[in-house]
Amino acid sequence: MSFARVRALVVVGVLIVAAAIVVGVAVIKDRQGGPSTDASKCAEGSVMADAKLPTQEDVKVTIFNATNRAGVASDVANDFMSRRFKEAKVVTAAPNPPANKINDVVAVIRFGPSTVGAAWLVRAYFLDQARPEFDKARQDDKVEIILGGKFKQLPTTTEVNQAIAQLGNPELPEGTCAKDEG
Numbered sequence: 579m580s581f582a583r584v585r586a587l588v589v590v591g592v593l594i595v596a597a598a599i600v601v602g603v604a605v606i607k608d609r610q611g612g613p614s615t616d617a618s619k620c621a622e623g624s625v626m627a628d629a630k631l632p633t634q635e636d637v638k639v640t641i642f643n644a645t646n647r648a649g650v651a652s653d654v655a656n657d658f659m660s661r662r663f664k665e666a667k668v669v670t671a672a673p674n675p676p677a678n679k680i681n682d683v684v685a686v687i688r689f690g691p692s693t694v695g696a697a698w699l700v701r702a703y704f705l706d707q708a709r710p711e712f713d714k715a716r717q718d719d720k721v722e723i724i725l726g727g728k729f730k731q732l733p734t735t736t737e738v739n740q741a742i743a744q745l746g747n748p749e750l751p752e753g754t755c756a757k758d759e760g
Contacts, residue, residue, distance in 0.1 A: 654732060
């Protein structure tokens with residue numbers, strides 16, 4: 579083996595070790611975290627909310643079709659089920675507000691305190707173009723999706739993953755505190 583080849587291997591080895599050290603330090607010193615979970619910091623009248631980002635397997639959605647295209651909600655429900663959501667149910671009852679009030683949006687996402695993290699995940703499936711509506715009185719474990727007039731189709735898995743990364747950690751709605759995980 580020539581001296582030049584040995585020198586090249588040494589340089590590559592040093593670069594690999596340096597990269598490993600930089601990655602290790604970055605991971606150890608990472609201070610990113612989710613919302614505060616200290617219940618003593620909750621303001622009076624605040625509601626405890628679950629802001630933990632779930633996996634698709636833990637999310638239940640109810641879908642309303644407020645578009646003027648028949649069968650869109652069923653197609654979206656099938657798409658959510660193929661993406662491993664726990665439940666994707668289509669409801670044919672008229673959403674509140676009426677369809678003519680949401681013609682200018684892609685979708686409206688309604689959720690309560692127990693589904694803050696789930697609604698955050700669902701927002702990524704609409705590339706953060708859906709209008710969130712939080713109701714702190716809701717007690718169910720489902721996220722409602724009202725498909726609006728500007729809805730075309732759900733994005734690809736890659737686009738959803740990019741949207742999740744761009745959204746970051748779930749943010750607590752006003753008037754809520756993070757539910758203690760322990």
